Amino acid sequence: MPTLRLLNVTKRFGEIKALDDLTFEVKNREYLCVLGSTGSGKTTLLRCIAGIVKPDEGDVYMDDEKSNLIPAEERNAVYVPQTYALFPHMNVLENVMFGPLAKETKRSTAEETAMRVLKLVRLDKRADAFPSELSGGMQQRVALARGLASGAKLLLLDEPLGALDVRLRLELRSELRKLAKESGLTVIHVTHDQEEAMTIGDRILVLREGQLQQHGTPYHVYNRPEKIFVANFVGNTNFLEAIVDHRNKEGGVVRLRDELKVKVLDSSFEPEEAVIVAVREEKTKVTPEPRVDQPNRLSGEVVEVHFLGSFIRYTVRLTNGDRLAARLPVHEEEMGIKQGDWVSVNFDPSDSHLYEYPPLGLQRELEAS
C-alpha cells in the first residue's frame, strides 16, 4: 500500500470548517508528521482518512482508488487515538488479536501474528496483562502492536506521545520511527510538538484552521517557512514590521519604525511596500556595545535574560520600541550581559525572510489556532 492522496477535502462541523480544501499526497512508506495547534483540524484529518468521518467535499484516494464510500473497517488504515483506546476488558494478547479475529483470521494464526508483533515491541512477556496494569509507554506500544497485527499498512497516530512524560517521549520518538520503517508502514503522525515533528517525520505538513500552510521536509519547513504562521509555529522567530526602502543587486533595505534600517536578502518586494521581516532567534546575535544604530546593527537595552539550559535568551528593546530576542549558546555567557545593559543586535541578511504584510495585521497572523 499505499500512496494516499487527498483532493480538495473539506469537512465542516456546523459553521466551523475543520478541514478547508486540503490537497496533498503521502508516499508509500513515508512518515508524515502533521503539525498544528489545538483546533487546527489535525484529528479530523486522521478521522477522514480512517473513514470515521466523511468529507463534505473532496475525495480521499488510497492507491489511486477513491475510498470515500469504503467503510472504516475495510480501509486497512488503523487509527490510534491519543488515549490509545486499548480495550480495558481484554488483556494485551486479546487486544492485539482483535484486528486479525475481526477480519476472520483463524484463531491460531491470529495468536501467532499477535505474539510476533508483541515480540517486535518487546511486550511478549506481558501478553496476559490488562491495559490498566501497564505503564503509559507500554500501552502505547500495545496500541502500535495492535495496529501492526491487524495487517494495516497505514497507521494514523493522533498525538501518540502526548500522554507520556518528557523523558519517555524523547526515547520513544526514535523507536516509533524505527518500528515504522522496519515494518514498511506508511505513517501519518499528528502532533503539536514541532521538535517531535522535526525529529521523526520524513516530511512535515503544517495545518492552521483546517488549511494547509506548508508541506515539505523538516529542513525545508524550518529553514524556508513559506508563511508567517509557519515561521512562528516552527522554531522561535522574531518578527519586525517594516517598509521596503530600496532594492539593489545584493538584496534590499527595509525601514523599521523611527527610520532604523535593516539589510535583507529578499528583493522581491517593491519599494514602499509594507512587509514583515522574520529572523530566527538563534540567528540573532547580541554584543555588548554602547548605543549606536547602523543598518543590521541595532542598539537596544536588554530587558529580560532567561537561562534555558544550553542557551541563554536575551530580550532586547530597540531604540524604536520593537523587541527582538536572541538565543546564544551558554558558553558565550562569559560576555556577562545583564538586564539593563546596552547591546547591539545584528543578523546576517541571508538569515532574514520577508513576508507580505498580512491583511489582518501581524498579531492576528501570529495567533496560533
Added chain:
Amino acid sequence: MVNGVRVAIATTFDKLSSRSSIKKLVYVGAIVFLVAFILLPPMLGISFKLDLAQQVLSNPDLLKRAESAIFWSFTIALSVAAFDLIAGLPLAWYIARGRSRWISVIDGLADIPFVIPTVALGYSMLLFWGSTGPVSVLGFSILPGLILVLLLHFAFSFPVVVRVMVGELLTHSVIYETAAKTLGAHPFTIARTVTLPLLRPGLIAAFLLAFARSLSETGATVIVAGVFENGPVFIKNANDAGLQGPMVLVSFTLILSSVAVFAFIRLLGNRLKIPINRVYPGPEARLSSKGSVDLRNGLTFLIFGFFVLIPSIYITFPAMTALTDGTLQKALSGVGVWASFWQAMALSYSIGIIATLINIAAGLPVAILIARKKIGKIGTTLLDAACTVPIVVPSVALGVSLGFFWHSIGFLPEFWILVFAHMTITYTYFVQAMAAAIEGIPTEMEETARTLGSRPLHVFRKIIIPLTKYSFLSGAILTFTRSINETGAATAVSQNLKTAPVLLVSWVKHQVPVTTSDIALGIAFLVLTSFVSLLVLRLIIYRRKT
C-alpha cells in the same frame, strides 16, 4: 459443528451491519417501535374516549371530586418531593462524605424501602400506623386518609432522593470543597456556596423523580387512602365502579398536566439560583460546629428510622406469624385463595420476563442513538424526552389510556394487552441505563475497533456489550422488578386477569375473604422477588468493584 454454525451466523450478521441501509433499518425499526408501541397507544387510547368526559362535566358532584383528586395529587407530590429533599440531603451527605464505619450499613438500609414493592409498603404502613400497630402504644394512631398517604409517599420516595444525591455527591470531586476550606470557609458555608450550586442538576433530578414517583403510585395509595382520593385512587375507584367518563377525564388531565409540570420544573430549575453572594460567618460557623452537625445527623436518622425504615419493614412481623400459624402450608399447597395467588405470581413473572426482553431488544438501538447523538442535538433531546414520558405520566392514567387502545383491537388476548402495558410503563428504565453506560465508553474505542477491521455489529458484540454488561443487567433487573411491582397500569388495563400486586390490593381491601396472615405472606412472597433482585444487583456491583 454447532459452534461453527454460530460463528457463521455471527459473521453474516456482522457483514450485514456494515451496510448503511441495514443500520438505518435497525434504528428506524427501534424508533417506529417507540412511536407505535410506547408513545402512540397512550395518546390515541384516551383520545378515542374523550367524548365520555362529558358525563362528568354535566355532573357537578363528580366534577368536584375529580378536581379535588387532581389537586391533591399535585399537592402531595410537590410537598413530598420538597420534604424528601430537605430530609434526604443530610442523609445523602452523611453517606457520601462521612467517615463513620457504619456508613455501608446505613447505605444498605436506605435502599430497603426502595426495593420493597409499594403495595407491600402500603400495607406495612397501614399496620404500623394503625390502631393495632406499635404506635398505638404511644396513645395515637393514624387512620387511612390524607396524612397516611403523605407519610407513605414520603417513605417510598425518600430513598430515591437519597440514592440520586449520594451518586451526585460522589461524582463531584471534593477538590472544590478542599479549596474552599483552605480559603477559610466554614463547612456549612462551603456546602451552601460551593457544593449545593454544583449539585443543582442533581437536586432537580432528585426532586423530579420523587415527584413523578408520588404522582404515579397507585397500589399502596389505594391501600392507605380510606375515603380520601387523589388522582390514581379516583381512577381506581371509578374503574371499580365501571365509570369510564370520570376515568377518562382525570387520566387525560393527569397525563397532560404531569408532562406540563415536569417540563415547567425542568425549565424553572435551570433558572433557579442558589444565593451565594453573601456569607454569614458567625451563624454559619455555629451551624458547622460539632454540636450542630451531631444534632442534624441525629434528627436525620430519627426521621429516616421512624418515618421511613421501621414503617417499611414492619410487615415482617405479621409475615413471621404467617410462617408459624399454618398459613405457609396453606400457601404452599395452593388451596383456596392461594391458587389464584400463584396464578397471579406466574402471570406477573411471565409478563415481567416478556416485557423486559422486548424492551431490551427495542431499547438497545434507541440507547445507542441517544448516547452517540446520532440524530443531532435536537433530535437526541427529543428522543430522550420521548423515552422519559412513560415515567413522567402517572402509570394508572397511562394504563387507562393503554387499556382503551389495546382493547379496541378486538382480537388481542388480555395477556398481551397486559404485556404491552407493562412494556410501556417500564420502557424508560433500560434505555436510560444503557444510554448512560454507552455514553461512558469513549467513542474513540469504537472508532479504533472499526479501523482495526471490526464491523459495527462486531464492535457492539465484542466491545460495547462487554463494557456495559453491568448496566445492561441492572437496567434489565430494574425493568423486570418495576414490571413485577406495577399496580396502577395493571389495575386499569386488566379485566379478567390479575397480576400479583393487583390481587394483593384486592386482598388488602378485603374484596376477597382472607386473613391478615394471608395478606402478609402474599406480600412477603412479592417482597422476596425484589430482595432477590436487589441481591443480584448488589452482587453485580460488588463484582464490578473488585
